[in-house]
Amino acid sequence: MDLQTSNPNSLKSRFATRFLRALNQINARKPISSSSSPGEIFQRYRRIKVAADMSMAYSVRSRRTWSRATLWRLRTRSRRRRLASLGRRSSVKTRTTTAASHLAAVVVEKTSHGKENKEDDGGGVGVEAEELRELVPGGESMDLCNLLDETAHYIKCLTTQVQVMRTIANLYSLE
Amino acid sequence: MELSAGTGGNGSRKTASERDEVAVLESLQFTDEIRCLMSAPGADNASSFTALLELPATQAVQLIHSPDSAKLIAAPTPAPNVDDFKGSFQFPFNSGLTERAARFSVFAGDGNINSNNKSNSPEPTSYNSSASLQKPVKSEPAETESSQPLVSDPTVENLSIKRKGREKVKGSAKKSKTAAKESSDDAEQLPYVHVRARRGQATDSHSLAERARREKINARMKLLQELVPGCSKISGTALVLDEIINHVQSLQRQVEFLSMRLAAVNPRIDFNLDSIFTAESGSLLDGNFSGMVMPVICPEVQLNGNRQQFPQQLHSDAFQQPVWGREEVCNNYITPENSLLSFVAASLHSNQLKMEL
Numbered sequence: 001m002d003l004q005t006s007n008p009n010s011l012k013s014r015f016a017t018r019f020l021r022a023l024n025q026i027n028a029r030k031p032i033s034s035s036s037s038p039g040e041i042f043q044r045y046r047r048i049k050v051a052a053d054m055s056m057a058y059s060v061r062s063r064r065t066w067s068r069a070t071l072w073r074l075r076t077r078s079r080r081r082r083l084a085s086l087g088r089r090s091s092v093k094t095r096t097t098t099a100a101s102h103l104a105a106v107v108v109e110k111t112s113h114g115k116e117n118k119e120d121d122g123g124g125v126g127v128e129a130e131e132l133r134e135l136v137p138g139g140e141s142m143d144l145c146n147l148l149d150e151t152a153h154y155i156k157c158l159t160t161q162v163q164v165m166r167t168i169a170n171l172y173s174l175e
Numbered sequence: 176m177e178l179s180a181g182t183g184g185n186g187s188r189k190t191a192s193e194r195d196e197v198a199v200l201e202s203l204q205f206t207d208e209i210r211c212l213m214s215a216p217g218a219d220n221a222s223s224f225t226a227l228l229e230l231p232a233t234q235a236v237q238l239i240h241s242p243d244s245a246k247l248i249a250a251p252t253p254a255p256n257v258d259d260f261k262g263s264f265q266f267p268f269n270s271g272l273t274e275r276a277a278r279f280s281v282f283a284g285d286g287n288i289n290s291n292n293k294s295n296s297p298e299p300t301s302y303n304s305s306a307s308l309q310k311p312v313k314s315e316p317a318e319t320e321s322s323q324p325l326v327s328d329p330t331v332e333n334l335s336i337k338r339k340g341r342e343k344v345k346g347s348a349k350k351s352k353t354a355a356k357e358s359s360d361d362a363e364q365l366p367y368v369h370v371r372a373r374r375g376q377a378t379d380s381h382s383l384a385e386r387a388r389r390e391k392i393n394a395r396m397k398l399l400q401e402l403v404p405g406c407s408k409i410s411g412t413a414l415v416l417d418e419i420i421n422h423v424q425s426l427q428r429q430v431e432f433l434s435m436r437l438a439a440v441n442p443r444i445d446f447n448l449d450s451i452f453t454a455e456s457g458s459l460l461d462g463n464f465s466g467m468v469m470p471v472i473c474p475e476v477q478l479n480g481n482r483q484q485f486p487q488q489l490h491s492d493a494f495q496q497p498v499w500g501r502e503e504v505c506n507n508y509i510t511p512e513n514s515l516l517s518f519v520a521a522s523l524h525s526n527q528l529k530m531e532l
Contacts, residue, residue, distance in 0.1 A: 158426040
């Protein structure tokens with residue numbers, strides 16, 4: 001399965017290209033050394049995760065709701081962080097921060113304790129649909145039918161992402 | 176002209192009041208006839224409404240009126256001057272009044288029925304114009320009448336269901352709804368789908384829409400079940416959704432773990448590439464390297480804050496350098512990255528083999 005001979009525009013190759021590029025940028029900015037603190041590593045981890053999500057969403061462009069939602073979320077978060085780092089305290093910033101912080105809170109909840117907090121099967125499909133809506137980015141404002149569509153595409157993209165990242169990690173740990 | 180038309184209209188209205196009862200009865204019969212004729216024919220398309228309209232209109236008119244007026248109506252006439260009978264007929268678009276107007280032309284008994292519609296005499300002009308206006312005007316209320324009984328009439332089952340489905344789906348912006356009995360995948364490509372009511376099921380529009388929606392959801396759930404491993408054995412929507420949620424969560428967690436791994440276990444990439452490229456078959460990469468001499472300059476120009484590293488790296492691996500530079504402008508860099516990608520693909524393939532085993 002050579003990427004050059006098979007479809008160069010496939011999701012996998014698009015994502016792999018973008019992610020490698022981003023990874024190189026991150027590594028070039030702050031190369032890892034044996035003396036890097038855990039804090040640095042955590043920062044890199046965050047950056048790499050953002051790069052992975054962003055490159056995946058970019059590979060899908062705006063064709064899907066979840067990719068649009070991810071891109072918007074990442075952009076607002078980066079904007080908010082940039083404004084915060086510059087120390088500006090304008091009212092616009094607080095408005096954006098409240099919206100972005102709400103989103104960030106949702107993301108944090110999802111990652112930290114959303115996993116073990118799953119309820120039992122109660123009340124039909126409603127509970128699961130709500131959970132699915134929280135998981136899939138941009139799923140809050142969709143009816144069940146479109147939500148299932150988006151979930152299918154999201155699962156496919158996530159699988160591709162995991163595959164490529166695992167391969168790259170294996171490559172880098174070969175040394 | 177208006178005064179004369181008003182007087183002519185007044186005179187005609189006096190006669191209208193006398194013939195009101197007769198005209199009302201006949202108009203009622205006429206509209207009923209139209210309704211019967213509308214609902215009787217079976218699978219007619221929407222385009223044949225006008226054909227349906229023409230037919231009963233002319234038929235009914237021929238039944239009631241004299242043949243002379245039928246000739247007049249058969250010949251399509253341009254819209255007459257409205258001002259002539261503006262005073263006489265205040266509601267020209269009321270179907271009952273238009274029927275009455277049709278009868279006036281007959282009951283007036285003028286020989287002017289066959290004359291030109293645009294004659295200048297006010298009274299015959301009003302009658303003639305009423306008769307000539309009758310046909311295009313009648314077609315509009317008849318159309319509105321016909322659409323309503325079709326929607327509300329549940330007697331003709333298949334036709335009404337098809338029409339309801341069509342109208343309902345058209346109203347809902349042509350959302351595709353699944354066909355009832357067979358698998359729904361093919362039907363979803365159509366702009367609208369005929370939903371056939373099964374035996375013993377309700378046929379009103381709400382349950383039809385509900386059923387179509389449920390079937391769409393079920394089709395998508397089946398697709399998801401195929402995507403998620405280990406989900407095809409599970410039955411029941413809620414459990415399947417649980418599995419899907421678990422799968423999505425596990426995938427997201429895997430992404431996070433892998434990014435953590437990449438952050439921690441990512442030393443100098445060029446060294447890795449060295450070992451990788453030597454391990455990989457050289458034939459695959461040699462062809463790419465030949466075109467690599469030029470773009471060595473590009474990353475130096477574009478990368479910021481890494482000048483110190485570049486001379487060291489250039490010494491060791493001048494060919495790998497373009498891979499790690501900012502490549503938006505350089506086109507040649509694509510080939511080494513393609514080589515890396517090909518290696519990634521090869522290892523992906525091997526990973527897949529491992530996972531399958």
